[in-house]
Amino acid sequence: MTFALNSIFQPALNVYLHTIEGETILVSVAGNVDHNGNEVFKLNGTGRTVWDLLDGKRDLQELMREISNLFDAPEPVIRNDMELFLKELLQRRMIAATPLSRPERDV
Amino acid sequence: MKLISIQEAYSRKFARQKRIPTLELHASGHCAHIGRISPGCRGCFEPDPFRRNILCGARCNASCSYCTERLVAEPDKDWVIRSKATIYKDSYMADYAPSSVSFSGGGEPLLYLGIIEEYMAIFREVEPRMKAKPWYFLYTNGILADNAVLDRLKELGFDEIRFHLGASNFSRQVIRNMAAAARHFKAVTVETPAWPPHRDKLFDTLPILNDVGVKHLNLGEIELKTHNLEKIAALLPEAEIYQCREAHLDDGGLVYDVMEEAAAKNYSYSVLDCNCFVKNMQRGSAKNVCREIKTGLYASYS
Numbered sequence: 141m142t143f144a145l146n147s148i149f150q151p152a153l154n155v156y157l158h159t160i161e162g163e164t165i166l167v168s169v170a171g172n173v174d175h176n177g178n179e180v181f182k183l184n185g186t187g188r189t190v191w192d193l194l195d196g197k198r199d200l201q202e203l204m205r206e207i208s209n210l211f212d213a214p215e216p217v218i219r220n221d222m223e224l225f226l227k228e229l230l231q232r233r234m235i236a237a238t239p240l241s242r243p244e245r246d247v
Numbered sequence: 248m249k250l251i252s253i254q255e256a257y258s259r260k261f262a263r264q265k266r267i268p269t270l271e272l273h274a275s276g277h278c279a280h281i282g283r284i285s286p287g288c289r290g291c292f293e294p295d296p297f298r299r300n301i302l303c304g305a306r307c308n309a310s311c312s313y314c315t316e317r318l319v320a321e322p323d324k325d326w327v328i329r330s331k332a333t334i335y336k337d338s339y340m341a342d343y344a345p346s347s348v349s350f351s352g353g354g355e356p357l358l359y360l361g362i363i364e365e366y367m368a369i370f371r372e373v374e375p376r377m378k379a380k381p382w383y384f385l386y387t388n389g390i391l392a393d394n395a396v397l398d399r400l401k402e403l404g405f406d407e408i409r410f411h412l413g414a415s416n417f418s419r420q421v422i423r424n425m426a427a428a429a430r431h432f433k434a435v436t437v438e439t440p441a442w443p444p445h446r447d448k449l450f451d452t453l454p455i456l457n458d459v460g461v462k463h464l465n466l467g468e469i470e471l472k473t474h475n476l477e478k479i480a481a482l483l484p485e486a487e488i489y490q491c492r493e494a495h496l497d498d499g500g501l502v503y504d505v506m507e508e509a510a511a512k513n514y515s516y517s518v519l520d521c522n523c524f525v526k527n528m529q530r531g532s533a534k535n536v537c538r539e540i541k542t543g544l545y546a547s548y549s
Contacts, residue, residue, distance in 0.1 A: 156339060158335050160335075161328050161331070165332055167336045168336070169340060180329060180332040180336075
């Protein structure tokens with residue numbers, strides 16, 4: 141699963157966030173089941189922060205800038221984690237990625 | 248114990264059924280009862296992808312020799328998250344209308360009142376998305392069902408409480424709890440096994456059930472599992488068993504004896520033979536077939 145570098149991200153229409161047993165859980169009505177048969181996707185604290193930033197206005201660079209301000213980690217680590225996280229959400233169809241203009245390259 | 252054929256086991260049941268003129272047969276004959284059965288039983292005979300039975304936990308305050316459902320461990324956190332997330336997920340589906348929601352064992356549900364409250368809070372939260380309100384019911388051995396607990400269950404929105412009287416050996420206190428419940432809830436049901444050693448106590452209790460306002464008596468045929476087979480064999484070495492979808496203990500006609508007694512005495516509660524045919528329908532795929540042909544396939548409910 142890839143996305144254009146200048147994509148903006150937003151939650152898919154039928155994905156809902158709930159707090160269950162103290163955990164932040166994404167529930168997908170589309171029911172994409174992962175390789176372990178799980179129908180739910182658990183977000184850690186950082187994941188929740190990123191999720192809240194997926195407002196359909198920010199691209200990867202802007203998301204990284206926001207996260208860098210909030211978390212003390214090297215830029216390559218943040219980029220790698222962010223890309224993996226967004227790709228997994230895309231694979232599960234829990235978010236939508238929309239290129240703003242002609243993509244410079246794919247991620 | 249003696250293994251008998253299904254031809255023998257079924258023939259006995261059908262012969263007994265013929266002797267009860269008020270017997271009603273629904274769901275292609277899988278549902279055999281007198282009187283109108285509980286709405287909570289609907290999910291056994293009709294396909295309902297949204298019906299939920301919540302397993303509360305493994306601990307129990309009774310020790311039934313025939314226990315079939317004992318969980319070996321408490322549900323872990325991931326299991327609980329999946330269980331609760333499934334309710335949320337279902338609630339966003341079109342035509343979300345669970346016919347019923349029940350809480351049952353593995354252990355004794357009333358040892359887990361906090362968990363019941365958590366789940367009921369979720370159902371209350373998703374109720375605005377339901378097309379129709381489900382029938383909420385709870386199974387219990389009744390030992391902890393005192394007035395305070397019954398009040399709480401009423402506040403939580405339960406419609407029906409089902410008492411497993413055999414678990415307390417038909418304790419007088421549990422019967423008092425059940426009588427109190429009959430004043431609180433839309434329906435009180437006794438759901439207890441057709442366990443031959445309980446025969447005399449069950450018959451002694453039949454008029455009391457009528458007096459206290461029990462609406463339904465569901466007599467479940469004992470299922471034999473690897474963990475209760477030896478215990479039952481030791482207690483009832485002459486018992487007869489047969490294999491259907493599950494392996495069952497033949498009750499020696501106990502359910503139909505009770506039906507005849509209830510019909511003869513004109514008791515007001517229904518009596519359901521919750522037997523191998525019910526399990527076939529409840530747990531098998533048949534109820535998902537021919538669902539468009541309503542007449543005669545499904546039971547009617549009070």
